[in-house]
Amino acid sequence: MPRARRRRNRIHDFHALEDRTLLTTLIALVDSGVDLTDQTVLPYLDLNSGYDAYNKVAYTTGGSQTVQDTSLQHGHGSVVAGMIVQGIKDASAAAGSTPVDVKIMPIRDTSSGLNIDKDALIRGVFYAADHGASVINLSVNTYYNPSLDDPSSPYNGESLVQAIQYAETKGAVVVTAPGNGTSNIDFIPVFPPYADDPAYSAYRPTPTNVLVAAAVDALGNLTSISNWGPIHVDLGAYAGPEGATSYSAGYASGVAGVVSNLMPAGRTARNVIDVLDQTVTPHAQSVGAWSSTGGVLNPAAAVARVLQPLQTAAGPVAIDAGGGASGSYRSDAYFSGGTTYTTASAVDVGGVDSPAPQQVYQSARQGDFSYTIGGLVAGGAYDVRLDFAELSVSGAGQRLFNVSINGATALNNFDVFAQAGGMNKAVARDFIIRADASGTILISFASVHGGAEVNGIVVSTATDLALKSPVFSSTIENTAFNPQAAVDGNSTTRWSSGQWMQNTGTGWITVDLGDLYNIADVYMNWEKAYAVNYEIQVSPDLVSWTTLRAVTGRSAPGIDDEAGLSGVGRYVRIYCTQTNATDNYSLYDLNVYGTRLSNLAAGKPATSSTVESAAYLPANAVDSNSTTRWSSGQWMQNTQTGWFAVDLGALYNLSGVQLNWETAYAVDYQIQASTNGTDWTTLKTITDNAQKGIVTFDDLSGVGRFVRIYCTQTNATGNYSLYDVKVYGTPLTDLAAGKSATSSTLEGPGFEASRAVDSNSTTRWSSGQWMQNTQTGWIAVDLGARCNIDDVRLNWEKAYAVDYQIQLSDDGVNWTTIRAVTGRSAPGLDDQSGLSGSGRYIRIYCTKTNATGNYSLYDLQVFGAPASSVTPQAALSTSLAASPITAQGPIAAGKPSTIKRSPANGWLLQGRPKPNTPPLARLGRPFPGIPSRKSDL
DSSP states (O other), X not given: OOOOOOOOOOOOOOOOXXXXXXXXXXXXXXXXXXXXXXXXXGGGBOGGGOEETTTTEEHHHHXXXXXXXXXXXXXXXXXXXXXXXXXXXXXXXXXXXXOOOEEEEEEEOBOTTOOBOHHXXXXXXXXXXXXXXXXXXXXXXXXXXXXXXXXXXXTTTOBHHHHXXXXXXXXXXXXXXXXXXXXXXXXXXXXTTTTTOTTTOOSSSOOOOEEEEEEEOTTSOBOTTOOBOTTTOOEEEEOTTTOOHHHHHHHHHHHHHHHHHHSOTTOOHHHHHHHHHHTOEEOOOTTSSOSSSOEEOOHHXXXXXXXXOOOBTTBOEEEETTSOOBTTBEESOSEESOEEEEOOSOOBOTTSSSOOOHHHHTEEEEESEEEEEOSOOTTOEEEEEEEEEOOSOOSTTSOEEEEEETTEEEEEEEOHHHHHTSTTBEEEEEEEEEOOTTSOEEEEEEEEESOEEESEEEEEEOOOTTTTOOEEESOOSSGGGOGGGGGSSOTTOOEEOOGGGGGOSOEEEEEEEEEEEEEEEEEXXXXXXXXXXXXXEEESSSSSEEEEEXXXXXXXXXXXXXXXXXXXXXXXXXXXXXXXXTOSOEEEEEEEEEEEOOOTTTTOOEEESOOSOGGGOGGGGGSSOTXXXXXOOGGGGGOSOEEEEEEEEEEEEEEEEEEEEOSSOEEEEEEEEESSSSSOEEEEEEOOOOOOEEEEEOOOOEEEEEEEEEEEEEOTTSSOEEEEEEEEEEEOOBTTTTOEEEESOOSSTTOOGGGGGSSOTTOOEEOOGGGGGOSOEEEEEEEEEEEEEEEEEEEXXXXXXXXXXXXXXXXXXXXXXXXXXXXOOOOEEEEEOSOOEEEEEEEEEEEEEOTTOSOEXXXXXXXXXXXXXXXXXXXXXXXXXXXXXXTTSOOOTTOOOOOOBOTTTOOBOXXXXXXXXXXXXXXXXXXXXXXOOOOOO
């Protein structure tokens, strides 16, 4: 049975619509053309964008004949155009006085002989995506995924699914029809509706921009010919008097165009579909379960959702701790105890995703205090975000405190200065918490040393990351119990593995969250076929699995909330190893909660070996916009080497990188890190890559400020291009920051040894030029406790040491050299990584000056971990579960699956294209002169 298709998150609250110049939203109609004499449709046509994809001629060149309906006036494409206009009008009316500007981009994919050409169809989708279409209407069906056969096209060889995937990178929604066979399409693969089903689309990432609209009449009932499908059909849409799904798709396209036009800049195709899916009018049908939403498109509700954003019943609650109202943050409230502190100094928010307003960071509540947030849903899952910035202490270790939430420890010995890397630098922490039985979350701050502090608090309803996301399972009982039922937000539907599982105790269900998350909570609602023993596992790639928790001896069905988890992954799997007496597994609900990993590369300075043009700058790969990209340029064909690098702005323990390759992907490349942008260490080597799209590496281990993607072999494109580069990791704690420092000599007041450990790169220690009488000089730091030292970073003034040693000691008297450096020839950054040794004291022991005759350091930074704990790199490593993906698992890229049927019922588990596939078929009324027949879908 085809498995569930794509992620459908709950839509987040919209920000108020911004003031903007109204831009035309284009709906591409890829069909037989339009009727240029239809006075109802004509005002809605943007003819200058028109294109004849069959003959490859633009309207601006070929004139009206390029888009005139090939089935004569008022043929198939003309009727679909009329339904698009009807959808535009109904949605525009719901918008009231809010201006709307939506037009149709006519694209003809049909010859004058009424031949529906697959090449023209695919060319049309690419053309629409490249020419600004926000919505693409495809009212066609076929039993296979056709590919473009056009050597003259830059997209030659790309399939229809790949064209749809490409359209998603441009932000375009693709609206299509399920067919007119009075059948459930979940029983047989049909494209385009199956384009976003990972079981049938071998391309990754699987598109998430497909909306499938069944045909309903004016009362919301399925028409006599419409297909349906609780997995692959999204909703029903009005199809006019003829009742064909071509026309319901057209109507839905018109509404989608208006919703897209009204949404703020930066909206994605998924945002538009979420609005339409989540505002349907529920409607039962005689066939039973008929669409994933169970409802009919409601233009007025969809428009209202955009124009009047919904707020959650209990929030979000945003508090400016110690300060007044700022933006969406209310003035300080709900607190008990503590004092306030404010500053006028600017706070650096570059290391924080979605930072609070500057004013929030410039005020704080300090001391011992608590915040009580009430009025929440009892037992509900909430995201608690705490914003911090150290405003009043100047070194690490000067302020340590604990935070507990509803009695459970959230932060222990937390040091804002050390975590942020200095004063007036923002840092945030997120926690998934369930409100107590009274609907309350209590956040308590307790001082360990120097008083606790917080700058901002936000409590918002946690997003169920699994809700309507792509989901797979080992087996299913039948189509009524597919894995999508466990993530559909409906506790009356369920996934069942099927009782033929009695032949083995192993079964699993896996959900694709679409990105890397820190997983904090997995909530399950077991049917009577519960697992006695199971594991909660995470993976970045469906290959390597890490077990977050092993549950044994479960003895009852019902709610099973596994909170307090900690692990990173894109995929979450419930891996069951022992059934109860039912001999199978069944879940009503599978909910996953967590926080998205902070992308350290977002908005940071980026460079590259070459660039194609000003439209493809390296900054495009770190702008958090997956429709823009960096390209090295096709003149790269003269050399196989090209690179992209990003400056993270500070040193980090690097744990992961996610890349989103355009068609110009690298076959061979390396992921490299550097502390200075000059000397590079390879963290990962990739060879024989054969696919574009998203690839995630979460097993990296290394320290760096700079990350580089170093490419050594192109594919046939001859260059390199990336939509996105994301970097994950944790800040390094400078063990020397703010600690006690001494030196052999000093130049005078203002040049003390403490100046090298004050986290200020404009101050410095200087030994004094009278050092010229001897070559020996040193600076030493008491770290306060014995530490394992991994890395020492020096920032030399012009009075640098030519020769020096890095030494460690437990008593400050007896020293051990862990590295000797000789022949240094320049000032500036000097990173000594890969060290190995332990001690409480560290000393830079200099033995040879340069011409200045003395020694001077702006910064002395020390990285490592307390000797009683593991190193940061080891702490990031976790054991991998040895549970492989079974033969029934997701289809590997490029490998079609086989048909598998259950022993008892013959339900289709996975499918592949049929041989001798029929040609593309229109899904509306027949063309003039062609006998009428229903689709055989």
